[in-house]
Amino acid sequence: EVQLVESGGGLIQPGGSLRLSCAASGFSVDDYAMHWVRQAPGKGLEWVSGISWNSGSIDYADSVKGRFTISRDNAKNSLYLQMNSLRAGDTALYYCAREDHFDAALDIWGHGTMVTVSS
Amino acid sequence: EIVMTQTPLSSPVTLGQPASISCRSSQSLLHSDGNTYLSWLQQRPGQPPRLLIYKMSNRFSGVPDRFSGSGAGTDFTLKISRVEAEDVGVYYCMQATQYPYTFGQGTKLEIK
Numbered sequence: 043e044v045q046l047v048e049s050g051g052g053l054i055q056p057g058g059s060l061r062l063s064c065a066a067s068g069f070s071v072d073d074y075a076m077h078w079v080r081q082a083p084g085k086g087l088e089w090v091s092g093i094s095w096n097s098g099s100i101d102y103a104d105s106v107k108g109r110f111t112i113s114r115d116n117a118k119n120s121l122y123l124q125m126n127s128l129r130a131g132d133t134a135l136y137y138c139a140r141e142d143h144f145d146a147a148l149d150i151w152g153h154g155t156m157v158t159v160s161s
Numbered sequence: 162e163i164v165m166t167q168t169p170l171s172s173p174v175t176l177g178q179p180a181s182i183s184c185r186s187s188q189s190l191l192h193s194d195g196n197t198y199l200s201w202l203q204q205r206p207g208q209p210p211r212l213l214i215y216k217m218s219n220r221f222s223g224v225p226d227r228f229s230g231s232g233a234g235t236d237f238t239l240k241i242s243r244v245e246a247e248d249v250g251v252y253y254c255m256q257a258t259q260y261p262y263t264f265g266q267g268t269k270l271e272i273k
Contacts, residue, residue, distance in 0.1 A: 077262070079210075086264060087202075087253055087255075088264065092262065101261060102261070103261050104162070104261070142215070145200075145215040145216050146196075146200075146216075146257035147198075148200070148202070148255070149212045149215075151209040152209065153209050
């Protein structure tokens with residue numbers, strides 16, 4: 043079965059760091075572009091970051107640029123999001139999603155991992 | 162950054178009746194490769210988003226044919242021909258023509 047499972051969320055104080063993981067099964071992450079999308083409580087979807095299949099193209103939302111780093115480990119078939127200098131506004135459910143190469147659509151989503159930034 | 166604007170933000174619909182959601186982009190979504198990378202996603206309560214439509218008008222695998230997408234350039238529409246109870250949720254348009262990818266604000270579909 044093709045699926046994505048996120049982990050690593052939790053309660054963290056402002057200014058702290060967290061590393062989110064996304065484990066893929068049923069497909070190889072190195073064949074696909076992968077993304078992180080977040081959703082603040084009661085709010086809409088916000089694209090956070092994406093990485094191309096060969097890691098040659100990486101981009102970030104302005105709101106996280108310079109603080110978050112996306113990476114992948116093809117051997118572990120996993121995607122990561124290193125989050126530093128966390129702020130209250132980063133509180134959200136973080137989803138990872140797979141992008142279909144030809145259609146540029148996010149076709150597979152995980153169930154998300156919750157990050158709460160609070161003192 | 163391309164801004165995506167959806168209307169309406171809330172849509173009460175009677176079961177069995179049609180529904181329509183509009184999405185407008187701040188610039189053309191026509192990519193240099195000739196494709197328009199506009200997709201529609203559904204998020205049921207308590208669930209992750211689910212892909213419905215990709216490249217403006219193509220239904221994703223397993224999506225009922227009562228869902229259809231259309232549009233061109235900067236104006237796009239998602240239509241549900243006959244709303245069913247399982248269609249309740251929030252619908253988002255998303256552009257992937259250029260980074261950063263962006264979503265519309267979401268349209269909440271509810272049953273009258």
